[in-house]
Amino acid sequence: MRVMDGRWPRWGADAGLVVLTFLPALLSQPYVDTSGPAWASLTVYEAVGVVALLLRRRLPATAFVVVFAALLAALVGSAGAGAKLSPLVFLPLAVLLYNLGNHGTSWRRTVSAVLGVTVLSVAGLWLNRMTTDSSDFQGGLDVLAALAPMPLAWAMGFAARTRQELLAAAERRAADARRAQALEAAQATQRERTRIAGEMHDVVAHSLTLLVVHAETLRARGGELPDWARAQVDGLAAAGRQSSGELRDLLRMLRDPADAVPLQPVPDLGELDALLDSHRAAGGMVELTMDVAPESVPEPVQLAVYRVVQEALVNARRHAPGAPVQVTVDGGNGGNGGELRCEVVNGRAVRQATAGAGIGLGLVSMEERVSALDGELTAGPTRDGGFRVTATMPWEHADA
Secondary structure, three states: OOOEOOEOOHHHHHHHHHHHHHHHHHHHHHHOOOOHHHHHHHHHHHHHHHHHHHOOOOOHHHHHHHHHHHHHHHHHHHHHOOOOOOHHHHHHHHHHHHHHHHHOOOHHHHHHHHHHHHHHHHHHHHHHHHHOOOHHHOOOHHHHHHHOOHHHHHHHHHHHHHHHHHHHHHHHHHHHHHHHHHHHHHHHHHHHHHHHHHHHHHHHHHHHHHHHHHHHHHHHOHHHOOHHHHHHHHHHHHHHHHHHHHHHHHHHHHHOOOOOOOOOOOOOHHHHHHHHHHHHHOOOEEEEEEOOOHHHOOHHHHHHHHHHHHHHHHHHHHHOOOOEEEEEEEOOOOOOOOEEEEEEEEOOOOOOOOOOOOOOOHHHHHHHHHHOOOOEEEEEEOOOOOEEEEEEEEHHHHHO
16 A cells, blocks of 8 residues: 555545454354344444544534434334344444544534433433333443443543644744754854955955055056066955955855845956966966867856866965966867866975965865855865866756
8 A cells, every 4th residue: 555754544544443443243144143133233333433524624523413413313213123233333432432532623523522412312211212112122231331432432532632633732842943043044144254254355455455555655656666566566466456356255145144245346267367467477387278169168167167176276375485386277078968177286485385274274175166156176285396176067967
């Protein structure tokens, strides 16, 4: 039998309950009475009981009253004809009482059902006395003994419903607590982001602005500077303006993540030449080999490649000043299931590197950016004492 969500399908549970509830009376009836009236009363009662059992969830009180009335009619009718029914005919009544306690959410309907069966019981007892002469077929202690435990079935159903309601309430409280905790964490995170943005604005932005101002001042007096100094000042001013714009975008995103649309154009592969020129202006040597059209590369991959090359060039200037750098961007098979590969290799340092240069977060940042595109970043020293950074990113994921 098919199982759904770890539970039996509803129709399967109903079929099993019908068999377990009504079959015992049919199996035990031959040992009690095999007369025609007994079988006729039992058959009609069980037919009515099956229908009522199938409707027990939607109409718990009505199903209970209908089955009680059918049972009463079967008992009185068979007794009037001098026949007896199996004591197991009371089993469906116990099931429907449990169902009334479990699904009967209206106290008014439950009380009405109890009053209704009480009236039916009195009427049935009177009819039984009027239609039956023999004391063997008049309801007595045997019927009372069968009906006495019935309230326990209702109590068990009510207890089960109460437990379910308590569990549901506990789950709602836990969900509310999780939502409140998540909201509090989000608010704390946003407060911390705002604090960091304020600190960055007060410290980094201020210093960067002063740097740009001094660079522009030197440019204004460029006639007094040698040619090599004018080129350096131009590069310094351009880098300062670009960094100021990117810092403004970063501060806006920190203050409000929903306002993450950059004011500055997002760097792409078309700006690699300008990036390499800035490296050359700083005294470095770099060559670029690119066999892919920039406009064919998805924007997220273009930005990732630009940042990887940018960080790799910064690391080369810090740790291997004067070393030649080779940048290679290979498109592979393009969008046909291949990978875009970016490799930056620098040689051995020509001059001694500055002690303590960098804080060790550049490679971490590159790896996180490449991993976000389901790519892979490898970095390590080369045999000739240089350093190689290789990033591969799939085209399919980037296009999605």
